[in-house]
Amino acid sequence: MNALLARPSPISIAAVLLVTGALFWTMARNISGGALFWFGVIVLWGLAWAGNSALAAVNVASPLARRTIALAVPAVFGITLLFLWELVAKGFHIPLVLLPAPSDIWARLSSSLPILGADFVQTFIRAVVPGWIAGSVAGFVVAIVCDAVPFLKRGLLPLGNLAAALPMVGIAPIMVMWFGFDWQSKMAVVVIMTFFPMLVNAVTGLDAADRLERDLMRSYGAGYWSTLVKLRLPLAMPFVFNALKINSTLALIGAIVAEFFGTPIVGMGFRISTEVGKLGLDMVWAEITVAAVAGSAFYGLIALVERAVTFWHPSYRSRR
Numbered sequence: 001m002n003a004l005l006a007r008p009s010p011i012s013i014a015a016v017l018l019v020t021g022a023l024f025w026t027m028a029r030n031i032s033g034g035a036l037f038w039f040g041v042i043v044l045w046g047l048a049w050a051g052n053s054a055l056a057a058v059n060v061a062s063p064l065a066r067r068t069i070a071l072a073v074p075a076v077f078g079i080t081l082l083f084l085w086e087l088v089a090k091g092f093h094i095p096l097v098l099l100p101a102p103s104d105i106w107a108r109l110s111s112s113l114p115i116l117g118a119d120f121v122q123t124f125i126r127a128v129v130p131g132w133i134a135g136s137v138a139g140f141v142v143a144i145v146c147d148a149v150p151f152l153k154r155g156l157l158p159l160g161n162l163a164a165a166l167p168m169v170g171i172a173p174i175m176v177m178w179f180g181f182d183w184q185s186k187m188a189v190v191v192i193m194t195f196f197p198m199l200v201n202a203v204t205g206l207d208a209a210d211r212l213e214r215d216l217m218r219s220y221g222a223g224y225w226s227t228l229v230k231l232r233l234p235l236a237m238p239f240v241f242n243a244l245k246i247n248s249t250l251a252l253i254g255a256i257v258a259e260f261f262g263t264p265i266v267g268m269g270f271r272i273s274t275e276v277g278k279l280g281l282d283m284v285w286a287e288i289t290v291a292a293v294a295g296s297a298f299y300g301l302i303a304l305v306e307r308a309v310t311f312w313h314p315s316y317r318s319r320r
Helices: 010-029 035-057 063-091 102-111 113-148 150-164 168-179 183-206 211-219 224-261 268-277 281-309
Strands: none
Touching: 035 063, 063 102, 102 113, 102 281, 113 150, 113 183, 113 224, 113 268, 113 281, 150 183, 168 183, 168 224, 183 224, 211 224, 224 268, 224 281, 268 281
């Protein structure tokens, strides 16, 4: 094995990973739970580790190949963890109410698509996305106002840090009382959770331009708004996108937790709380899977837009 992977090539790595995957699949179909079985699990984990390490060490010149390898390494690692999860859950005969195997979760997910789809629309489409947009835009606009009015920056930012530390489990019931049990109260929670990260990051980004750059703009006769648009806002974009990515996860968490405190009979948080009470852990994990996939896709979409907008940033130029 060491000789095979001493100078890793795509063919040798693919061979190791295919053999490992075939063995994993065979063992998943014939789970015994004996000592020989667990010894095979350890060996297979070692093979998967060696193959993925060799894949990560491959150095290629093509940018497309580098991106493919960058995606393949976490994909292989994640698939390996799922197979191990399946083998451990089935091999130890773990009850469904404690830890469902990935195959049980997939079976429940594929058989409950209408329910999961309705929950996704209620939580993600109606609460997360509008709340994320409203909170982020409001935080950005207030950051520009704070930048133009110095006393607001000194007075509002400490209050913003204080408000950002407020517990979500205390805010959510209040929003439900104010805005009702439907998606409006969940959107209000999301707005509150996403407003202050954007405010703090945007204010920090607007201060990223150093004195030399500002003096250069003044020497060209540029006023405040011209300097803001042509210099300071472009330099603030990495900070703004950092806040947008942070808010993408906060928004989903806030909407799901807010649904624990009152909602119509639909929504990810509602489904999780009710299924836990009924010990339907496979449905809970199915909802978690949908939330994880949706949140990851949302985060990835923002990262792609960030790459297109801030292509000039050194963190992207260094990867070429």
